[in-house]
Amino acid sequence: MINKFFEIKSSTIIKTNIIIPNYQLIMHNVIKELKEIKAKNIFLQIPEGLKTRAEELINTLEENGFDVICSMDPCFGACDIKPDTAKLNNCDAIVHLGHNKFLENNTIPIIYLPLTFELNHIDKLIKNLINYLKKEKINEIGFVTTIQYLEHIPKIKDELKKENIKLVTKKGEKVEEGQILGCNYSSAPNTKNIVYFGEGLFHPLGIHFSTQKEIIIFNPTENLISHLDKEKDKFLRERILLIEQAKDASEFAILISSKLGQNRIKIARQIKKDLEANGKKAKIYSMDFISQTFLLGINASAFINTACPRISIDDFKEYKKPIINFYEVEYLLGKSYDDYKIKMFY
Numbered sequence: 001m002i003n004k005f006f007e008i009k010s011s012t013i014i015k016t017n018i019i020i021p022n023y024q025l026i027m028h029n030v031i032k033e034l035k036e037i038k039a040k041n042i043f044l045q046i047p048e049g050l051k052t053r054a055e056e057l058i059n060t061l062e063e064n065g066f067d068v069i070c071s072m073d074p075c076f077g078a079c080d081i082k083p084d085t086a087k088l089n090n091c092d093a094i095v096h097l098g099h100n101k102f103l104e105n106n107t108i109p110i111i112y113l114p115l116t117f118e119l120n121h122i123d124k125l126i127k128n129l130i131n132y133l134k135k136e137k138i139n140e141i142g143f144v145t146t147i148q149y150l151e152h153i154p155k156i157k158d159e160l161k162k163e164n165i166k167l168v169t170k171k172g173e174k175v176e177e178g179q180i181l182g183c184n185y186s187s188a189p190n191t192k193n194i195v196y197f198g199e200g201l202f203h204p205l206g207i208h209f210s211t212q213k214e215i216i217i218f219n220p221t222e223n224l225i226s227h228l229d230k231e232k233d234k235f236l237r238e239r240i241l242l243i244e245q246a247k248d249a250s251e252f253a254i255l256i257s258s259k260l261g262q263n264r265i266k267i268a269r270q271i272k273k274d275l276e277a278n279g280k281k282a283k284i285y286s287m288d289f290i291s292q293t294f295l296l297g298i299n300a301s302a303f304i305n306t307a308c309p310r311i312s313i314d315d316f317k318e319y320k321k322p323i324i325n326f327y328e329v330e331y332l333l334g335k336s337y338d339d340y341k342i343k344m345f346y
């Protein structure tokens, strides 16, 4: 059920905030900023998890006097800003929900509104973390999380400090302090143990293989704490198997994305040269949304992905041919797997 908040402002009723269980979108500042820049026609981008609420989000903006065109293309991150489509539709600003700023030098005003995940049980979570760290005799941790949980860091830090446990955060490149992305682990602090506060294994594996640190996974949804352990071996075995399968290919398809924050044409060209110098054939293919469906006509025996790393890590089983990330080409060309690393910052 959605609750709607209203705010009275200059005799106008402005609907500003939308609360969806566990998520909070504070629309107030977005509306204020849009009015400040005198935007009228809005190109709205919504993350996949909120597409079912598109109509409510459009209503909220329309009720505040804006005309809205809502993009229904898949949008998994702020790497996927579409200024050309916005301008094609005569829009004068983009409202991008779910993520924070990623790209510099945009040709159209972009207003970002990250999602905040509410944690009503934060006290319980902190207590569980303190008990775990005391049991493991850990008195210093690095701490990273995704944008949705960032605002909880100060409280967690304060409560740990009361128990003489130091929580260390770092501001990485082009992210907030403590924030990580699947293509950017540069906020990982240089501590022996790093706590990843969030769900899933993709990020903790990325932090481990880009920093070589011990990772403690703290899943706030389930209030579960675990050590990243056997998953590391499984992940490494999967990557090596894929790279070895790709080694047999004589012809490669290098995939580039036309999404602004995922395009790596320079890297793609360099990889083509490197492969050709090693007696392989390679062609470069450009797509907006990379998916097996659109690659059916390609005869190459392996794919090199230069776009979002999740495509080759989370989704590799959906591809009929081995798909590896661009930084894995050096292993394909002979580098030892002993120091297998994921790129820290794309």
Ligand code: SF4
Binding pocket: 076, 077, 078, 079, 080, 181, 182, 183, 184, 261, 262, 307, 308, 309, 310
């Ligand atoms: S490239 Fe992938 S991991 Fe990086 S921000 Fe975009 S969707 Fe997220």
